[in-house]
Amino acid sequence: MLRLSRLTRVALGGVVLFILFFMYTPLMVLILNSFNESQISGWPIESFSTKWWEFARSYQPIRDALLNSVLVATGAMVIASILGTLVAFAMKGFSFFGKGTVNILIVLPIALPGVVTGVAFSNTYSNFLTPMGFNIGYFGMIVAHSTFCIVMVFNNVFARLRRMNPNLQEASADLGAGLWQTFRLVTFPQFRTSFAAGALLAFALSFDEVVVTIFTAPPGVDTLPLWILKEVGRPNQASVVNVVATVVILLSLIPVYISQRLARAQEDER
Amino acid sequence: MSTKSDFKDSRPISSFFLRKPKVRLISLLSLPMTWIVGVYIVSLFLLLITAFWNVDPFTSRVSPGFNLENFIMVFTVPAYIATSIRTLFIALSVTAICVLLAVPLGIYMAKIAKPWLRNILAVAITLPLWAGYLVKIIAMRLVFTEEGFFNWLMAPLGIRGPGFSIPIVILTLTYLWFPYMALPVYTAIRQIPPNLFDASSDMGAKGFTTVYRVVIPLIVPAIIAGSVFTFSLSLGDYLAARFTGGATQMIGSIIAANINLNPPVAAAYSMIPIAFVVIYLMVARRTGSLERM
Numbered sequence: 307m308l309r310l311s312r313l314t315r316v317a318l319g320g321v322v323l324f325i326l327f328f329m330y331t332p333l334m335v336l337i338l339n340s341f342n343e344s345q346i347s348g349w350p351i352e353s354f355s356t357k358w359w360e361f362a363r364s365y366q367p368i369r370d371a372l373l374n375s376v377l378v379a380t381g382a383m384v385i386a387s388i389l390g391t392l393v394a395f396a397m398k399g400f401s402f403f404g405k406g407t408v409n410i411l412i413v414l415p416i417a418l419p420g421v422v423t424g425v426a427f428s429n430t431y432s433n434f435l436t437p438m439g440f441n442i443g444y445f446g447m448i449v450a451h452s453t454f455c456i457v458m459v460f461n462n463v464f465a466r467l468r469r470m471n472p473n474l475q476e477a478s479a480d481l482g483a484g485l486w487q488t489f490r491l492v493t494f495p496q497f498r499t500s501f502a503a504g505a506l507l508a509f510a511l512s513f514d515e516v517v518v519t520i521f522t523a524p525p526g527v528d529t530l531p532l533w534i535l536k537e538v539g540r541p542n543q544a545s546v547v548n549v550v551a552t553v554v555i556l557l558s559l560i561p562v563y564i565s566q567r568l569a570r571a572q573e574d575e576r
Numbered sequence: 577m578s579t580k581s582d583f584k585d586s587r588p589i590s591s592f593f594l595r596k597p598k599v600r601l602i603s604l605l606s607l608p609m610t611w612i613v614g615v616y617i618v619s620l621f622l623l624l625i626t627a628f629w630n631v632d633p634f635t636s637r638v639s640p641g642f643n644l645e646n647f648i649m650v651f652t653v654p655a656y657i658a659t660s661i662r663t664l665f666i667a668l669s670v671t672a673i674c675v676l677l678a679v680p681l682g683i684y685m686a687k688i689a690k691p692w693l694r695n696i697l698a699v700a701i702t703l704p705l706w707a708g709y710l711v712k713i714i715a716m717r718l719v720f721t722e723e724g725f726f727n728w729l730m731a732p733l734g735i736r737g738p739g740f741s742i743p744i745v746i747l748t749l750t751y752l753w754f755p756y757m758a759l760p761v762y763t764a765i766r767q768i769p770p771n772l773f774d775a776s777s778d779m780g781a782k783g784f785t786t787v788y789r790v791v792i793p794l795i796v797p798a799i800i801a802g803s804v805f806t807f808s809l810s811l812g813d814y815l816a817a818r819f820t821g822g823a824t825q826m827i828g829s830i831i832a833a834n835i836n837l838n839p840p841v842a843a844a845y846s847m848i849p850i851a852f853v854v855i856y857l858m859v860a861r862r863t864g865s866l867e868r869m
Contacts, residue, residue, distance in 0.1 A: 419849050535710060
């Protein structure tokens, strides 16, 4: 065992408490401020009310932004799920020249700074595609989001495939099942929880993304983070921004929570 | 296989794929690789090409050409050089603070905390990762604003926060990326065999000496793996600077400001963070830490 004096233990405990305080205070301040009756956020909060929550519920721009966020995240999730799973199968079943490169290509969109990814897409859309007479518009945002979400699905599915017994697939083929039948009845049931978990993480990642969205969203289209961004820039920070921010926290945490539960359920299955 | 011909081949397509692994591989990879290379790598390449183009100063329209001036600007304009150095300093500071916090946290979680507390702490450290990037930035803005939580908390001590400036940007970025450092460091400390600690103390080392001579050398790969995230994510960030930095500019701020006015300059300047990140990744790879990620 690591022998530490009592004083050191107490000091370490103090550091841990400080870290937790540092990590959770800002979020608490933000969530409590969504119940601030005053228009301008601050601390301490003079009086609490749910008036900004009611305001946000019926405020059309917020509803539009929420709808856009869900649409984009759903689109990105579907595309990333298909592409990520295909890559995971290729990386699991084969060893081939350039395997390392494929791995880097998958990680690259999330490893490079968001501003570079965003600017690269924006540059392609407005300086190359538009002059060629092709206006990508709304779909450009989904394309960009899908690209950096692939790695989420890939990681989850690949980790599961690696622990799967390949003999089952061969047995299935020996018994006369075709590739599709084997996939549907043997392979897919074994990795579907990881698949769902990865897809949910992709959804959460896209829902939360803002930097790439800034550069790829067509004019006049806001996602929730984009709407927050525009509002915060204004001088009097309205408490309604905190309401939307709290909603973003909840809507990103729910998919992550479900995905963790799925991962745990899978652990128990084995 | 020789008896195969005795059977009537009832599934010609499946048999074809089963017999030809290369075809199988290509059909698996073609769609995702077309997407990533065709959409993303081509975009990065076009960005590099745009960096050599000309721009009409009045209409902001770009026209093809071969012009090294954008790159020369990036390396000679003092404001750009200062911004590159400032950004590098911020990213390194964030990484250093993350390490200084992650090591004691990891030691506490792995060696002192009871199992139930350890699990709670592991969740508590991971959870904020998913609380929303922009949300966390505006949360920090609320804490450090003039009428904010920090000034209220420190008022009895007579301390006032520095206002939105570089130190607050460093704090905000630390807040954003700390879990990426904390988790690998904690995992690495947990994996150290307990008998190493026994051996160290049998040889007369006190707690601190053990941490310094045994723990730290063993977790260096984890620290490097974590720093890849804290460093490159901080390096490319600009919204933290925009909302909690006052007038602080980072590399990303300049890229973002130029993408509509002067795309070639934005493109040329984008190569700086790409270069920093690639160099950092290569250094990290040499130490063999990337396999742990």
